[in-house]
Amino acid sequence: MRVDNAAGLLVFTDLDGSLLDHHSYSHQAALPQLRRLEQLGVPVIPVSSKTRQEIEALRRQLGNTEPFIAENGAAAFIPQGYFAQQPAGTVLRDGYWVREWAAERDVWLGVLTSLEDEFAGEYETFSAVGVEGVMALTGLDRAAAELANRRDYSEQVRWLGERARKAVFVEALQGNGASVTQGGRFLSVSGNCSKGDALCWLREVYQAAWQECTVCDLAIGDSANDIDMLEVAHTCLLIRSPAHELPRLQRQDGILLSTVPGPAGWAEGVDRWLQNHQEKLA
Ligand SMILES: [Mg+2]
Known part of the structure; x- marks a missing residue:
């Protein structure tokens, strides 16, 4: 104590x-x-x-x-x-x-999955690219990439599409109850926290x-x-x-x-x- x-x-x-x-x-x-x-x-x-x-x-x-x-x-x-x-x-x-x-990561992965058809090929998630992908995206070594990918409450998303479409994507996420924060390299998708x-x-x-x-x-x-x-x-x-x-x-x-x-x-x-x-x- x-x-x-x-x-x-x-x-x-x-x-x-x-x-x-x-x-x-x-x-x-x-x-x-x-x-x-x-x-x-x-x-x-x-x-x-x-x-x-x-x-x-x-x-x-x-x-x-x-x-x-x-x-x-x-x-x-x-x-x-x-x-x-x-x-x-x-x-x-x-x-x-x-x-x-915030709700758990699976909730936000579910929201992202529901937008897969509408934004096909325009974004990728840490969950989809896996540890190898996270290493490639961040430059982290394997151990650090594994820790970065063990998320409990949010998902990291890399936007691949046109800049104008990104705003539409963010709006669609928000319409599904997500809160979106722009970090240095990734969009962080989570709850309202x-x-x-x-x-x-x-x-x-x-x-x-x-x-x-x-x-x-x-x-x-x-x-x-x-x-x-x-x-x-x-x-x-x-x-x-x-x-x-x-x-x-x-x-x-x-x-x-x-x-x-x-x-x-x-x-x-x-x-x-x-x-x-x-x-x-x-
Ligand atoms: Mg800082």
């Missing part, structure tokens, strides 16, 4: 392009600040488009034992026993208390557990699929990307901006955030 965090501080972080370098996937530059947060007892909670098993592999590398949010907010995984009580709305599965916001909604739910769970203090969170991200969690956190840290523009936010305050991309920018921003909360850590 976890002891109460006296400061009430929480960090929610995107992985690719934020904690991990966009090109090398290294987190090396963030390591000193990760260790500092660990010493202070501030949980670092991964929030990613990655699958549960991809995030688990990364958590092992980082020595991270905190809850995490997978597949763009489709589900939150809290290690069983992490809080004194099992949070409402969760189910126990494989050693986690799991809160789900978001990183922001998942963050808000998990924050409430922490607040209920940490009655001695007021939770104060930082959300860290670099791209469009991070916007909703960057908007709802008390403070957000925007990480510069070598690949694309900074996401545009509606909020005017509580924004930290990295001067350098990736994990170096992550470390820089976390350092500034901790400085701003020194009174809580004294």
